[in-house]
Amino acid sequence: MSGSPRSALLRLPARALRGLVRLATSGNAVVVIVLAFLSSLIVGALIIIPATPSALSAWGDVGSDPLNAIVQSLDAVGNAYGSLLAGAVGSPGGYVQALDLRPADVVSAFSPLSETLVSTTFYLVAGLGIALAFRAGLFNIGGQGQLIAGAIFATWAGFEFPGLPIYLHLPLAILCGAMGGAVVGFIPGLLKAWTGAHEVITSMMLNYVVLSLLTWVVTTRLFQAPPRNEAISKVIAPSAQLPHLAGPDLRVNLGIVLAVLAAIGVAWLLRHSTLGFKFRMVGLNPFAARVAGAGMQRLTVIAMTLSGLLVGLAGAFMVLGVDLQIAPNYGGTYGFDAITVAILGRGSPTGVVLASLLFGAFEAGGRSMQASTGIPLQLVEVLQAVIVLFVAAPGVIRTIYRIRVARTGERVFGGWGA
Amino acid sequence: MSGLAGRLGLLRPGSGDLAPSKSRDLTLAQRRNVGILLVATGVVTLGLFLDQTPAGLHTTFRLAMSPAGHVPSVVVPSLATEAVTGVLTLLLGVLQLVRRSPRLTYLILSVGLAAFGIAFLTWAGKGQTVNFVGLLATSLIEAVPLALGAFSGVLCERSGVINIAIEGQFLIAAFFAAVVASVTHSLWLGLVAGIISGGLVGLILAVFTITYRTDQIIVGVVIDAFALGLTSFLLQALLVPNQTALNSPKVFQPIPIPLLDRIPVLGPVLFDQSVFVYLTVAILIVIQVGLFATRWGLRVRAVGEHPRAADTVGIDVNRTRYLNVMLGGLVAGVGGASFTIGLTGQFSTDMTAGLGFIALAAMIFGRWRPMGALGAALLFGFSDSLQFTFSVLNVPIPSAFLAMFPYVATIVAVAGLVGSARAPAADGQAYSRE
Numbered sequence: 037m038s039g040s041p042r043s044a045l046l047r048l049p050a051r052a053l054r055g056l057v058r059l060a061t062s063g064n065a066v067v068v069i070v071l072a073f074l075s076s077l078i079v080g081a082l083i084i085i086p087a088t089p090s091a092l093s094a095w096g097d098v099g100s101d102p103l104n105a106i107v108q109s110l111d112a113v114g115n116a117y118g119s120l121l122a123g124a125v126g127s128p129g130g131y132v133q134a135l136d137l138r139p140a141d142v143v144s145a146f147s148p149l150s151e152t153l154v155s156t157t158f159y160l161v162a163g164l165g166i167a168l169a170f171r172a173g174l175f176n177i178g179g180q181g182q183l184i185a186g187a188i189f190a191t192w193a194g195f196e197f198p199g200l201p202i203y204l205h206l207p208l209a210i211l212c213g214a215m216g217g218a219v220v221g222f223i224p225g226l227l228k229a230w231t232g233a234h235e236v237i238t239s240m241m242l243n244y245v246v247l248s249l250l251t252w253v254v255t256t257r258l259f260q261a262p263p264r265n266e267a268i269s270k271v272i273a274p275s276a277q278l279p280h281l282a283g284p285d286l287r288v289n290l291g292i293v294l295a296v297l298a299a300i301g302v303a304w305l306l307r308h309s310t311l312g313f314k315f316r317m318v319g320l321n322p323f324a325a326r327v328a329g330a331g332m333q334r335l336t337v338i339a340m341t342l343s344g345l346l347v348g349l350a351g352a353f354m355v356l357g358v359d360l361q362i363a364p365n366y367g368g369t370y371g372f373d374a375i376t377v378a379i380l381g382r383g384s385p386t387g388v389v390l391a392s393l394l395f396g397a398f399e400a401g402g403r404s405m406q407a408s409t410g411i412p413l414q415l416v417e418v419l420q421a422v423i424v425l426f427v428a429a430p431g432v433i434r435t436i437y438r439i440r441v442a443r444t445g446e447r448v449f450g451g452w453g454a
Numbered sequence: 455m456s457g458l459a460g461r462l463g464l465l466r467p468g469s470g471d472l473a474p475s476k477s478r479d480l481t482l483a484q485r486r487n488v489g490i491l492l493v494a495t496g497v498v499t500l501g502l503f504l505d506q507t508p509a510g511l512h513t514t515f516r517l518a519m520s521p522a523g524h525v526p527s528v529v530v531p532s533l534a535t536e537a538v539t540g541v542l543t544l545l546l547g548v549l550q551l552v553r554r555s556p557r558l559t560y561l562i563l564s565v566g567l568a569a570f571g572i573a574f575l576t577w578a579g580k581g582q583t584v585n586f587v588g589l590l591a592t593s594l595i596e597a598v599p600l601a602l603g604a605f606s607g608v609l610c611e612r613s614g615v616i617n618i619a620i621e622g623q624f625l626i627a628a629f630f631a632a633v634v635a636s637v638t639h640s641l642w643l644g645l646v647a648g649i650i651s652g653g654l655v656g657l658i659l660a661v662f663t664i665t666y667r668t669d670q671i672i673v674g675v676v677i678d679a680f681a682l683g684l685t686s687f688l689l690q691a692l693l694v695p696n697q698t699a700l701n702s703p704k705v706f707q708p709i710p711i712p713l714l715d716r717i718p719v720l721g722p723v724l725f726d727q728s729v730f731v732y733l734t735v736a737i738l739i740v741i742q743v744g745l746f747a748t749r750w751g752l753r754v755r756a757v758g759e760h761p762r763a764a765d766t767v768g769i770d771v772n773r774t775r776y777l778n779v780m781l782g783g784l785v786a787g788v789g790g791a792s793f794t795i796g797l798t799g800q801f802s803t804d805m806t807a808g809l810g811f812i813a814l815a816a817m818i819f820g821r822w823r824p825m826g827a828l829g830a831a832l833l834f835g836f837s838d839s840l841q842f843t844f845s846v847l848n849v850p851i852p853s854a855f856l857a858m859f860p861y862v863a864t865i866v867a868v869a870g871l872v873g874s875a876r877a878p879a880a881d882g883q884a885y886s887r888e
């Protein structure tokens with residue numbers, strides 16, 4: 037009876053629907069993330085409406101014209117999210133126009149994607165670093181300091197050896213950045229191994245130590261740019277710059293390729309290497325790991341150092357790929373946001389890739405939304421925080437949407453003394 | 455794991471009062487490190503400061519707010535003062551190294567560091583005038599939000615909930631205090647709004663960490679990110695276009711306390727301050743007495759150290775935690791309000807600039823005690839206001855290194871290199887009966 041391909045084809049939609057329903061009620065992690073995403077858009081809408089004058093004034097006379105208030109609100113929200121999306125992945129109109137192959141049109145069509153990938157680069161490498169520490173049961177909250185240290189060292193290598201050919205200079209600068217981050221990650225690791233000092237506290241404190249170091253270092257003779265009247269570093273040599281991938285007008289550069297390679301590397305490390313196995317063992321059950329004879333202290337130091345190394349890479353990519361010099365308060369908040377990326381990605385390299393794409397798209401889209409609709413860029417910070425809050429607390433999603441969500445039983449942290 | 459360590463700790467003599475870190479709990483190595491630290495600072499004083507101080511110079515410490523004040527300034531010979539304080543620090547260090555008893559270790563450390571502080575100021579102000587009273591008054595003002603944030607942390611963490619969301623509570627409270635004070639033209643309503651909004655952030659933290667048992671550090675970090683995003687967004691979208699109507703509150707003026715404000719030195723520092731300083735002192739007393747001298751305090755500490763035991767004797771663990779986390783939010787709300795309606799009279803993006811995290815550091819440095827937290831906040835406030843004094847005196851130390859001090863001090867304290875800092879045993883662990 038089910039022999040004919042036609043009837044099978046007919047039953048396909050029904051089967052897909054049943055599958056979707058089962059997926060939606062099974063408490064899959066994907067469902068949680070999708071619902072968290074929707075929730076954040078709703079929260080976002082609730083703060084876009086009062087921030088839009090036309091919608092706000094329509095609600096002012098909601099008594100006389102309730103329909104207009106709703107229409108104006110939907111219009112404001114649609115406008116904001118529309119320009120957010122267009123700023124993140126580009127607009128269909130732009131791509132159609134690019135078909136004429138005029139360079140200016142092609143650049144403007146692909147510029148949103150390029151910007152998304154540029155931001156993704158930093159979130160990805162830094163997020164991988166934090167995620168690696170997560171997997172080893174460590175909470176590296178010192179990403180910002182490690183990222184700045186990476187930027188400082190990469191900048192130094194970038195301007196100090198101007199004569200080198202690019203195939204030597206660029207790897208050297210990247211390596212220096214990685215080392216800078218590794219040193220700052222090494223300290224909390226060592227302190228934890230030696231004295232049991234909690235890495236959350238020590239790495240958080242190091243953020244501010246390194247931030248102060250940055251303020252000082254850009255005023256030293258070694259770093260400060262020639263007229264020496266501004267607190268800003270020298271510019272790195274062209275031979276230390278990450279080459280652009282798609283022409284000089286699009287900022288997307290080799291950094292994204294290296295970041296993806298780093299993701300593959302971390303995935304391999306966790307899945308196939310002895311060291312990665314030990315990390316996961318310590319992360320899942322430190323007691324069992326200790327009993328099994330894993331050198332806990334050595335693993336702690338190695339995990340924190342590797343974590344800092346990856347985050348330091350993000351700082352290097354920022355300087356070598358985009359900014360070319362550093363100044364006080366350099367680094368944005370990528371080192372801090374990397375924590376939320378790692379949480380959203382649930383500590384897995386694949387998850388971090390997806391989460392950093394989302395955050396990169398949010399950032400690029402937010403900038404363009406601010407430019408075209410006047411809605412402040414900080415909207416995306418709220419959206420990001422809400423998503424991660426709900427993803428970290430699937431129980432809340434369960435309550436709000438009345439669905440069953442599997443308990444993940446994932447515990448990252450067990451108190452200061454742990 | 456901390457839970458196990460805490461249970462063992464309960465059985466250990468000397469920590470049965472559920473109050474960690476008395477000096478008799480210090481290990482031999484920690485006491486030795488205190489001695490080494492003091493000897494090192496003494497050597498720095500005698501070697502470095504003396505070497506850089508030409509003979510015959512004097513340091514003037516001004517003890518009145520204005521040069522025409524009614525208290526004469528103290529003028530000391532720079533070289534001799536540095537020599538005396540340096541030798542004192544060195545001797546205290548040696549004493550600490552040779553003696554056996556663990557008692558009074560913290561006293562020796564405090565006196566030694568105070569002597570070093572005097573030597574440092576004398577060296578920095580050689581041949582010049584140090585506005586000592588001004589320095590102390592600024593330190594106190596800088597310390598107020600730190601102390602309140604740290605009290606918030608103490609309230610939460612003594613009941614077993616880690617509060618990394620202090621920074622977020624500060625920002626939200628600072629924002630709403632400014633807006634409500636501007637709209638209603640009432641500073642007191644602004645203060646109330648700040649306190650309530652801080653408490654609401656505390657409620658969010660409580661719901662996620664206690665009811666939904668989400669990882670406390672993660673929720674704290676995310677709440678901070680959320681608060682930063684929300685306040686920056688609302689500032690740009692609503693306040694910036696209506697700056698005069700929505701974001702120009704007045705500022706609480708200093709209230710001199712009659713008679714007390716005439717006391718030399720202490721008067722202008724302690725008794726001619728804004729309402730926030732007095733509130734901080736009041737809250738300190740309430741928390742200190744409440745935590746260590748009332749039944750409520752004993753229950754809170756029991757819940758923070760060993761929730762199962764507390765549950766067994768009939769204490770509602772999660773209700774206690776809810777109450778404390780929300781109380782903590784209210785206290786942090788006072789601190790947050792002090793940024794806008796206590797100091798600047800205007801909300802600006804990320805205006806707390808990580809002070810919520812220094813408050814956390816102050817709580818840890820103060821060993822989870824209200825008095826300790828206040829002491830740490832004052833120390834951090836002092837190191838912060840030194841930056842300003844040093845730039846006036848042209849001291850050849852980059853201010854960035856002074857700015858690092860609170861963080862380095864906290865790392866040293868947490869690592870147990872000098873003294874020890876132990877968190878409540880169940881800090882960070884959600885509780886359920888299953």
